[in-house]
Amino acid sequence: MLHKRELPASVFEDLNKVYQVKLKLLYWLLRAPPAGQVTKEDIETLYGNKSKLLGWFGIRRLGKPDKRTQFGQALDALANKARLVPVEAEQVAAAIEHDAGFHQNWHEPGFELKFPGGFTGWLEPVKAVAEPFYDWLASEKGFAKDVFGLTGDDMTRSKIMQAYRPQSLGICGYCDGPLGEIGTKADANDCEHFFPKSKWPHLAIHPANLFASCKGCNETWKLDKTPMGNADEAAIRGTYHPSLITGASLISVAAKQSLKHPMRVSIEIRDTAVPERAQTLVNTLDLEARWSNDVNEKMDGRGVSVFVSKAFQDRFRGQTPDEAEIGELLEDSIIWARTNVGIEERSIRQAAALQYQKDCHLAQIIQELL
Ligand SMILES: [Zn+2]
Structure with a gap:
């Protein structure tokens, strides 16, 4: 929050490609939920039948209709809920769509996040679909270059953390202290979600929401201390952001x-x-x-x-x-x-x-x- 940090454009764009896949899935489940269980054909229709994403979403992540994976069940649950209360589901989709542009609209007067806001009943079902994307990012394999049409390498969390190293100059962007050498105990090999994923799971792999920090900051940054409270207008105005408004020159x-x-x-x-x-x-x-x-x-x-x-x-x-x-x-x-x-x-x-x-x-x- 003190020093400016942002992903190099190429990494930002690649991560955004993955993020758009996640958003597309959420919008579809909320706005046009399938009549029954989510099927392979549904995914084909959504992403195009030649897409390599079909294989990626396939049996390993969704499971068979009679033997769903946890992720498969999460998709069905969100679709079910959206079918039951379609008007509210559309509002949730609009809120998520609004929030996804937070990095472009941060400085707009009155800007605030809309989700979960008044839709707290949707937090858990949305989280169940949205959060696994972060887990896959954090896994060793991450998101494969060829499947997601990335211009750089496969996308993993550690790649993202490494992308921050050259601009960091060994300094934590949050606290101005040392970042720690890669591979040592003090290494900042974990990342901060500016908007924590437990509260804003739809932003969990948003390319303007992941930052490297030192271990001290990582441990201090707890959910009850989230810098933006409920991310309403006053809270957004009352906080620094690593790429959108940094504190070092203002304090x-x-x-x-x-x-x-x-x-x-x-x-x-x-x-x-x-x-x-x-x-x-x-x-x-x-x-x-x-x-x-x-x-x-x-x-x-x-x-x-x-x-x-x-x-x-x-x-x-x-x-x-x-x-x-x-x-x-x-x-x-x-x-x-x-x-x-x-x-x-x-x-x-x-x-x-x-x-x-x-x-x-x-x-x-x-x-x-x-
Ligand atoms: Zn720090």
Whole structure:
């Protein structure tokens, strides 16, 4: 939510092709449900009888009429419900269609998500059809290139996470911390659904809804902390989004003396334009606490000069630097940290910590450099 993240266009388009297959299935079940069980012929009619998708949907995923798979049963259940209350089913389809364009309409005044909204009775049956698509994405095989007409490689979740690596520069787009090396324990090999799939299953493989994040963010991001609440207008306005509105250039970050420990700092994150956005960011990711801990840990026992460069310390070792000189060098470090936001991990909090030290602890820094 802090740094801009978006899938490279080719990956976005390929994932969107798969997503459109899923949407087509949902719209059909809701708007033109078959008279009985979903059959192979129905799928043929839906996707065209020469489509390789027929084989993909075939017996393995749907099962036989008398021995349905879970997915096959889910298709039948949604179709049944749609047959019973066709008017409402059409409204649900329209809501899903509306939501599917969220990335194009995010900045429209009054924009909000429509599903599940007033259609909570449809959440479970829609989820049963929509969520397995994410499970297939997450599986090793994912979606085969030739079946889904993809221009790149087969589409898997790990491919998507890898596609984010070059633009990430090793930095988590959510918290500004390190992303972790691929293959290590701290690797961000899992993905964040900006709109969690348990509440918005129709967006589970939407190409503007999947992002890489560090492990810390992954674990902090829980459903009860979803940044957009029910995704109504106020909530959408009150949150940052990794590709649609990012926070790094909008927030102000200040380090202040901790009330509990005079030798520690507490980080405060504000957004003067829309205070709720910063509040949402902080609440969702526990960011002020994580950043405060991080800064304090770094300073612990080593004093404030730990943030200034080695060259800075070398220059003054054994000399008596004057305040103006130190102030100027600190200012340079602050400028460096600010110009490296999004390029170097932890730059935002580092700039804030340096500013605090410059404003309040110049004398102590000078002591440490002696
Ligand atoms: Zn993170």
